[in-house]
Amino acid sequence: MQTATLAVARNLAHTHAIALVHSVSRPQPVSSFLPECEIYAQGERSGALYQIEFGAVRIYRLLSDGRRQVVAFHFAGETFGFEADRTRSFFAEAMVHTGVRTIDRPANGQATPELMALALRGLIRAQEHLLVVGRQRAMERIAAFFLDMMDRQDDRGQIELPMTRLDIGDYLGMTIETVSRTFARFREEGIIRLPSTRIVEILKPERLRFLCQ
Amino acid sequence: MQTATLAVARNLAHTHAIALVHSVSRPQPVSSFLPECEIYAQGERSGALYQIEFGAVRIYRLLSDGRRQVVAFHFAGETFGFEADRTRSFFAEAMVHTGVRTIDRPANGQATPELMALALRGLIRAQEHLLVVGRQRAMERIAAFFLDMMDRQDDRGQIELPMTRLDIGDYLGMTIETVSRTFARFREEGIIRLPSTRIVEILKPERLRFLCQ
């Protein structure tokens, strides 16, 4: 059932993408992806970069036994699709309805300042992530996650989560149950409010910052 | 007591470094560092790159409560000291008697192919490390560690560990006790032999590879 749904969604997204190709003043048209649709896959040849116009994307890789490591979430305004290798090591999927603009790579030369900046941002992100996942406990990981989300989409102390608990767990190296229990604990301690499962209101950001060191 | 010892070692290394500055045909002289000596520190202004002539180096960062995340080990022939930021986010320390050659950064332009290559290698390393630390259990982490060491210093199935169990633990996100117990378990299962604490003989590499997926 799920695969069928996914296949349909993928097809729809494809037509949708084509339908949305219209001429604008900007260099590249916007492609649109429905929720859960793949933008590129592990094993494909690395190609274009993508800039998000609206929506949100997850970047992940799979282990052979099905375990998944989400390495990044990306939101409107951010660029993704930069990979160190010639073939893609990761999957990129839209988490919600998402529009992306393709950015052509500078044809021949590889070391443009833009690409370098992307590599550096990726490096910093990965090293930060490594610290969180490697040396912190559940509460600290979730706190770091909330603070990161706040930084990147601040709607006055309110964050919207386009991803599922499973995504968060696979991003932070823990199970959905632990994610859920940690959310509950923050709620019980009055640090957050959960108006709905996908919206988090940060009541005491200083407590989160304290937890992260 | 320990600080005193360290201070002496640091001073010795310093004089040693100066003593070893001799003219060779290569562009830069070799500086020498005694075991446990700092090569650069978190907070310093990012500067030169270093190429290891002999020895081994650990790269790490500290949390305010003393927890430590080792992000990389480097061996002879490898280059380290590349950082994404203008100030160093990490410490670099010699783990054994180590000789490094300073590499001057290309003066003005930032995006040389060499620097790009370093950034990419760092990115791949960090992403690989993230997967190990984020989604694997103790046995798998140690297995991945052994395989990585094998790849990088293959003396026919024998690896020499210049780092302590604490270093390994802080690299893999576990305690020294768990590291030690995992080593013991591999030994009991006939996968490795431990001629000494710092030498590991890999008897069944295929078992390690199986564990890593």
Added chain:
DNA sequence: CGGTCCTTTGAATTTCCTCAAACAAAGTGG
């Protein structure tokens, strides 16, 4: 309204950590 998917909560279990002690190796000073 019924079904699916996601989330939450509880109970049992596993894994890893903490604390403690013994052991081993290397260096120091008498």
Added chain:
DNA sequence: CCACTTTGTTTGAGGAAATTCAAAGGACCG
């Protein structure tokens, strides 16, 4: 050269944190 210290490693016992398994609740969709 040998006691003695220091540092690093191993091993055991108990405990804490997170996972697994199970079930119930909630939101969304046709």
